[in-house]
Amino acid sequence: MIRCENLRKSFRRTQVLHGIDLDVARGDRIALVGSNGAGKTTLIRCLLGEYTHDGEVVLNGMSPRSNRFEVLRRIGFVPQLPPPLKMTVAQLIDFTAGICDCDPAAMSRVAEQLGLDVSAFGRRPFVKLSGGEKQKLLIGIALGRETDLLIMDEPAANLDPMARQVFFGLLADRLDKVSMLISSHRLDEVASLVNRVVELDRGRVVLDDHVDNRTDMAGLLACRIDLTAPNPAFAKAVAHWNFNADASGVAWTGTVAGPDRLRFLGMLSRYAASLSAIEMKES
């Protein structure tokens, strides 16, 4: 589906990509990880045909530079930084649906599934939405049309746990039909979404490996956390995950989306000294 052969990209005298070789097959869900400056965004922009480059980039047998329309109409893209567009939410949906020649209602539906009330926000300028609302709308636009490939740059970074859970479910629905390239600084953010990890470091692929992806992307984990004593900082952190405490404030219960388990455990690790018991059961 995607083939990069000796892909090199320089900005003036600075070489950012040093001969990337990458093959992505249909059904691959790739975590593209690496620190700042590793070349993730540059690689994505080369795949989207936005950058000139040396070497070869081919998507579905076509160059994204010379066959923009044919290539890009099958790609859904969610950027890391939402563009500061002044058009309203309704106009943005109509505009992108018009450009992509698809049904705007399908985009609105996905955004609403993620928790964005499109009818209420319709007249609000996109730029005035919160970070999470922007992300929900951009995901709605990307997932609300027929695509073969989803390219997403930190797509779940600004989503609340509920929206993340819906997002994982939406991706789960598309596992068989769509390939995914998900860029992130941290593997734990996206590990559960992917079946392959590609790590970039200073413009080179330093790791290309498969990931155990037995996690049910649409599944939920029923959790119970017991503390040694009430902890206000923990209460604040776990409230973000929509957990509830008993009257004593030491026993907390709630649910975590299957793919979010690593991220949740990461959060718990900060309070390791206060924990007396952890229980996580697939429900």
Add this chain to the structure above:
Amino acid sequence: MPESSAPIDESDDRTDRTRKAHDTMRQLVQLARADIGESLRARWFLLYTIVFGGVMVGLFISGLTESRIMGFTGLSRLLVTYLQITMAILPIFMLITTVRSVVGDREAGVFEYILALPVGIGAWYWGKLAGRFLVVFFPVIAAMMLAVAYGAVKGVAIPWVDVIYYSGLLASLAWCFLGIGMLISTLSRSTDVAQAAAFITWLVLLLFLDLILLGALIKEGLPAETAIAISLANPMQSFRTAAMLLFDPQLVLLGPAAYVILDNFGRTGYLVWAMTYPIVIGAGTASLGFWIFKRGDYS
């Protein structure tokens, strides 16, 4: 059968080409509309509209329609003054707002997102240009139409030929600087550089107006023909001279240079030149900008 397959292929090709052209035009209109929407919500557009509306209101308040110069009074006098003021502010407004928004959009990631959608680069570039042209030309022409409406209400004779010609001249000047602005935007990688380049471009053209640097050059012994050639090549000067020519057919205000212009062009010839030359410059620079943009990094 091979005999019959060729015409069918040809017809398919034609249908495909027609469909592609239709898609491109549809996208161009969508992108132009999107750019118009974005501009109408931007602060610069509000300021821009206030400036041109304010100039016109200011001219009314100052009682310019009642004053007389070289036999000119009423609406003609007001329009000539409006044109002279527009010549000073329209180019710099066009340049600064165009380069700020285009390069600013690139820096802010708007290009990254929009150009990841299945849009043709040509449809995007020319759609943006068309949308921007309509947005920047509207307040200028609206202010002029306000004057015409005011004149009609007051029962003043409306010089329709002048109004139409002035509208054409303004459109030509706006297009010219829009094209230059797009070229600068394409060449610049940051808003600061683009703004500085836009300002320097405007300053150079301003300095080469007959009043300033050309006067000094002639004083230093520059051949008159060279000075006039420089003037003719300067779209701001050609606009200024053409505006002057409408109320001063002998170009008395211009001095000896008038002979060269009138002998070589004639009145009508010069008016045609002043209208078409900036359009050619605008189209040429915009096309060059597109050519460069298409071959470079988009975001």
